[in-house]
Amino acid sequence: MSRKTYLQAINEAVRQEMQRDPRVIVLGEDVAGGQQSSGEPGGVGSVFGQMKGLFNEFGPDRVFDTPISESAIIGAAGGAALTGLRPIAEIMFVDFVGVCFDQIYNQIAKFRYMFGGHAKTPLVIRATAGAGFRAAAQHSQTLHPLFTAVPGLKVVMPSNPYDAKGLLIQAIRDDDPVIFLEQKFLFGMEGEVPDEAYRVPFGEANVAREGRDVTLVAFGAMVPRALAAAEALAKDGLQAEVLDPRTTSPLDEDAILESVEKTGRLVVVDESPPRCSMAGDIAGLVADQGFRSLKAPIKRVTCPHTPVPFAPSLEDAYLPTSARIEAAARAALAYS
Amino acid sequence: MSRKTYLQAINEAVRQEMQRDPRVIVLGEDVAGGQQSSGEPGGVGSVFGQMKGLFNEFGPDRVFDTPISESAIIGAAGGAALTGLRPIAEIMFVDFVGVCFDQIYNQIAKFRYMFGGHAKTPLVIRATAGAGFRAAAQHSQTLHPLFTAVPGLKVVMPSNPYDAKGLLIQAIRDDDPVIFLEQKFLFGMEGEVPDEAYRVPFGEANVAREGRDVTLVAFGAMVPRALAAAEALAKDGLQAEVLDPRTTSPLDEDAILESVEKTGRLVVVDESPPRCSMAGDIAGLVADQGFRSLKAPIKRVTCPHTPVPFAPSLEDAYLPTSARIEAAARAALAYS
């Protein structure tokens, strides 16, 4: 056990799985870096350094750079997965999935079903997600609702270093295609991460904080903000339970329903424009199956229905803040 | 006034707008058809005949075929829209948006916002949508949730010939990009359609049937099924109100909330896999803002979380049926 950053946890997960299973390969733009340049190749290891050192450790047959052609990247990963490899494909920023979305939602996600269960596609798509980097409208999106909407995809949003490693190892060993959304905003977050390999199963929510008064459900980079809101509420003796589903698909519906059964009040925090988001998705689940327990309106704390703005003043207002989460929880608590 | 099919209504809307405004152009694969073939060019007019006759009426500078390159189609339409034309681009089946999704969600949808309000993109993307045609996993999707999730897009799902014409004319005159989802399943549906041009505004729900006991919200091809369910319920004296929002974005939230205020019970019918769908979206809205009126769990009637299967037995079970809608309404009505 030792303290590692979220970034290091990701790197370690991939390294250990590559050591364990020769079928695991890594491909994407600059996952090695410096191919055919005048200087040292392999030193980049992805733009945030997630894959750093892997090219040198595993060589050009296991870790390779690709042209800027995301459809070919995902398609190649899909074809490799169908034929026996276990590729980890990187989309540098998840915002770029628009140029390869067909390969994701019509191809790899559907193979198993369309082919009558006779094919499997063990493939991880890693992509950085999230706002707060002043990276503007085309480099700041989360897009997890887009993937969650697609039958056949599993969607992972780790909120801390421990989960990042364990969920990524699970993703690599999983036989279905997995979208693994690295939360840019959390890359520097530190936490205890075991040195050995371990798995965090999909579809099992983490109770990040227990409480009996109100349930806060949050994903990825919103989890720390929900925890901060819970902390603030605790000062007034209000006990918020913070639930981190870890994966949006599969979703741990039972954990959410059980928590709401206890608290009777629900706030869903989602870093996403509101429409057809996870906020609505979970609200819809609870408004049906958890209706009897509900004591107050379900509150959704999301981004506004706009692209991500560039100016820091706007981007800070764009993202759900712990203050907004706290206010929503108080509104739910005040209702009677 | 005369009886026309849904298909004819679409054709008439485009024809009349092209007559009215020389900036309106039509582009896409086989919207004319037969370019440089040995026989007669222009006779296809889109694979379901939606654009039939327009090539002959308006000529090759207003209606033109493109290569199979959807990114270039949408990008070209976007660039033309930014510079003064009002293009109508066709994506033959909405399922194909995966190969051009970037141009839709990162480009045309975001121009206006990213550019500080100094650009407009008056552009209609017409695409056929929906299951029931035994067209399998890559030709049967609706995908309206995908578009609804994107800030900056307007999303239209006409449920009858009258609306098809009026909403399409509105779409063509609108200054924002509009996704116009032609419901394949309804092409043959007949109804009264005025001969002259008229607009059906966006974001105004149609009360397809009034009722006081339960609210059924449905879109596009699900509206007739919701009406059939309402009819069946009426036999038992149960008065279902059927609401057709017509556009999923903007959404007529007020109409939905008002109806639920009256009925206290809500069923949302959505031809879509359930996750991050309009079913959840509307449930989320009502579970928050309409909570006080709610007398029963909100029921969501959707497709299962699978790709669209090919076999008729499976596809029929895949789609929400009026029987399933009726059962959901009865469950909501029975709750106390």
Place this chain on the structure above:
Amino acid sequence: MQLSRDDLKRAYRSMFTIRAFEERVEKEFAEGNIPGFAHVYLGQEASGVGVCFDLADDDYIGSTHRGHGHCIAKGVDVKGMMLEIMGKAGGICGGKGGSMHIADMNKGMLGANAIVGGSPPIAVGAALTQKLNKTGKVAVAFSGDGASNQGTTFEALNMAVVLGVPAIFVFENNGYGEHTAASYAVGAPSLAERVRSFGLPCEVVDGMDFFAVREAMGRALEHARNGKGPYALETVCKRFLGHFVGDPQAYRTPQELAEARAADALPRFRAAVTGASLLTDEDLDAIEAEVLAIVEEAAVAGVAAPMPDPDRDLTRDVYLKYA
């Protein structure tokens, strides 16, 4: 490589199986036994068979919406295909895929594909597996002339060159993408030249001539299997029918259609092998009779077979159930 009599019989059997199968599909479609729509491969038999003739079960192909011929050429079971196209539980994909999604991992058939340009990137990946696992096998991507304009196809060409994988791109140029002529939609003076400019060889070959296609494919295989990277063929074909079964084709003259039929690869093959006294008409007729019986049996069985059971099959084979 010289073809034995058995080889020639196998080639004819494969082409005629496609012919008989597709004509049966036309008929069953007209009779309402095939749901949805169907794109048949009639006229292009020599291309698919020529390409697949020297492939093994562990060589891979990725196909198109017009995939029946590729499947048969690659050895997929005809009955399983017919049942699949009819939406029956006993179909090769359990009735879930249908005409445009036939796949058979045991035969190296990675799927028909209803997205134009869908297969080339996938084939690059299958070829990557072969390269990394040093199998000496290849992956073939079939595309039409129309698909040659899709961005995904171009990307796949470049990616294959950059990664140096044993991918073979076969562009079946039948002159049309749906109802639009290739001469319109392919802006380049030459499809093959455009492919070549990506840095891989591309041969233009008469797609109505089995022998020509197979020989060109032999060079492609030699190249790819020996670590020299990707290769491409443009097989120039004739589409006998419309884009889909039932397309009235006003955009083509009767004369053009007649010319297409006149170029038929099957009589041409027959003339060649009988003329050279390699096989007799009787040999070939016997094959036809056998094949027709198999197709007949498949169709009859298909019509009678049960559809999948929604309760059991609808939500199976995707990892999750909701609703």
Place this chain on the structure above:
Amino acid sequence: MQLSRDDLKRAYRSMFTIRAFEERVEKEFAEGNIPGFAHVYLGQEASGVGVCFDLADDDYIGSTHRGHGHCIAKGVDVKGMMLEIMGKAGGICGGKGGSMHIADMNKGMLGANAIVGGSPPIAVGAALTQKLNKTGKVAVAFSGDGASNQGTTFEALNMAVVLGVPAIFVFENNGYGEHTAASYAVGAPSLAERVRSFGLPCEVVDGMDFFAVREAMGRALEHARNGKGPYALETVCKRFLGHFVGDPQAYRTPQELAEARAADALPRFRAAVTGASLLTDEDLDAIEAEVLAIVEEAAVAGVAAPMPDPDRDLTRDVYLKYA
């Protein structure tokens, strides 16, 4: 077409404005006055200026993530740009777009683009407008060598040829896409030849030489404006800095970086025009002084300027409000 003294001054002013602006961006970035990241155009000035020199405000360009130079060359206001890059309300896009989304419809600037390959299809559309409205104007798509591999770019090339629109594709080949060499990622032996194979002319030109770029662009304009369809240029450039400001660039040798600087287009231009006695060093120095003052003023104003007001600006300019 011969360049007057005023033309030459304008050219130098434009190139030097880019130089001064980008160096200021580097400095302001280092001082924390520019949020996010910035891709500067240092080293490629002659390409952007040579391409845009003979364009009018109603000719269009579509740009890239490395767009500042294109904006300046197209006449976008430097102060509006600086404020935008700093995320200020007075920026040309109200602070909403930032470095990668600068656009100015009044200057025919259809936007920088943070998606590699995003602009070429859009430029085809702008060119389509010119063709249909018979304006005699053109639309230019800037792309990098990296972007030349993106499917959208290939599609745009073909579409432009098929539709016969006055689009001009400029591939600024600076040898790198981020940290990967073009020689690796462009599988083809020649980027230009690959473009040509689509059926349009493509010239390779020294992108460090303003005169060469402008002359080639003159031929492109002549071609496109006269209804002959699209045209392309590959301008061979040097990227002085890393991919983004702050990139340590271990993947390039100091020697390569020194060679890049040695090829600097600005001293080269100076030597050419002073050597030919067309302008004096004093003329050029005066321009530099003026430009530096403008950039200084822009930067100072930018630092002091207010950010947008969330209450007023966050949900404006998109058609709907939710949440």
